[in-house]
Amino acid sequence: MSDAAMKLVVVGAAGRMGQTLIRLIHSIEGVTLHAAIERPGSPFIGKDAGEISGLGANGIIIGDDPLAAFLHAEGVLDFTSPAGSIEFAGLAAQARIVHVVGTTGCSQEDDTKIAAAARHARIVKSGNMSLGVNLLSVLVQQAAQALDAADWDIEILEMHHKRKVDAPSGTALLLGDAAAKGRNIDLAAKSVRVRDGHTGAREAGTIGFATLRGGSVIGEHSVLFAGEGETVTLSHSATDRSIFARGAIKAALWARDKKPGLYSMLDVLGLSSH
Numbered sequence: 225m226s227d228a229a230m231k232l233v234v235v236g237a238a239g240r241m242g243q244t245l246i247r248l249i250h251s252i253e254g255v256t257l258h259a260a261i262e263r264p265g266s267p268f269i270g271k272d273a274g275e276i277s278g279l280g281a282n283g284i285i286i287g288d289d290p291l292a293a294f295l296h297a298e299g300v301l302d303f304t305s306p307a308g309s310i311e312f313a314g315l316a317a318q319a320r321i322v323h324v325v326g327t328t329g330c331s332q333e334d335d336t337k338i339a340a341a342a343r344h345a346r347i348v349k350s351g352n353m354s355l356g357v358n359l360l361s362v363l364v365q366q367a368a369q370a371l372d373a374a375d376w377d378i379e380i381l382e383m384h385h386k387r388k389v390d391a392p393s394g395t396a397l398l399l400g401d402a403a404a405k406g407r408n409i410d411l412a413a414k415s416v417r418v419r420d421g422h423t424g425a426r427e428a429g430t431i432g433f434a435t436l437r438g439g440s441v442i443g444e445h446s447v448l449f450a451g452e453g454e455t456v457t458l459s460h461s462a463t464d465r466s467i468f469a470r471g472a473i474k475a476a477l478w479a480r481d482k483k484p485g486l487y488s489m490l491d492v493l494g495l496s497s498h
């Protein structure tokens with residue numbers, strides 16, 4: 225593996241995560257900002273990426289041509305939108321580079337396209353890049369396995385800022401998936417994502433989701449195991465977006481010498497059980 229700093233492109237550079245990534249790349253050894261991209265027509269095209277992120281000018285001008293940016297880069301950090309991430313995965317595959325995807329709200333069809341791109345790109349995708357949430361997912365899987373479905377109901381509660389556009393959050397779904405693995409059930413078949421009106425009594429063995437939106441909340445997640453007379457709650461609070469950015473940069477460095485494929489943050493953190 226090269227000793228030189230890994231050349232990274234930040235797509236969605238002017239977004240909340242884009243700006244956080246640009247600040248963090250500046251302060252972490254072993255990585256360097258190669259280019260910053262926004263969509264064509266964005267008011268941020270032509271602006272200095274360092275200035276936009278509050279660092280002061282760094283000479284990297286935000287552009288709108290990802291293909292040109294990826295050509296001489298080694299990795300892409302992507303917290304954008306499902307359509308954007310599909311496009312960037314295809315371009316990362318063409319350039320044979322690392323693609324770290326934090327974007328949430330992807331459909332099954334979107335995920336299939338990203339998995340196809342992973343035949344040539346090294347893709348790390350996760351609904352949450354933080355160490356804390358990935359550790360929590362391991363604990364949730366263990367608790368779900370230990371607590372009998374007939375006696376313990378699983379409910380997942382999340383809250384995010386008012387500008388978030390997808391629900392349930394990628395993290396809530398990741399935690400739901402961990403719970404479903406612990407119970408050896410299919411999450412899609414057993415999840416209850418909305419309740420309204422006369423719903424009838426709760427069906428045993430299902431996994432419920434509840435979503436709150438408001439203010440500037442960065443990310444709150446709780447998994448409740450509700451039994452007769454007692455409740456076990458496992459939770460995570462994010463108080464700074466740098467936890468996600470740090471995880472994404474760690475993922476890019478980890479994937480630098482890996483074979484093409486689709487990886488998760490559990491793989492990066494060595495928490496994977498397979």
Ligand SMILES: NC(=O)C1=CN([C@@H]2O[C@H](COP(=O)(O)OP(=O)(O)OC[C@H]3O[C@@H](n4cnc5c(N)ncnc54)[C@H](OP(=O)(O)O)[C@@H]3O)[C@@H](O)[C@H]2O)C=CC1
Nearest residue numbers: 236239240241262263303304305308326328351352353468
């Ligand atoms: N996995 C994780 O750990 C985390 C995941 N996320 C996820 O990351 C995503 C972004 O979050 P956040 O930064 O808060 O959102 P923002 O809306 O603040 O930023 C997204 C940025 O991406 C840009 N963008 C969207 N689509 C494209 C495209 N096709 N080409 C180029 N640029 C594009 C947006 O531009 P425009 O405004 O013009 O659309 C915007 O500048 C969300 O899906 C969020 O859930 C967030 C935090 C952590």
Ligand SMILES: O=C(O)C1=N[C@H](C(=O)O)C[C@H](O)C1
Nearest residue numbers: 328351388393394395442443
């Ligand atoms: O949109 C956000 O802000 C976040 N999105 C991710 C999610 O959907 O879980 C991760 C984090 O909670 C912040």
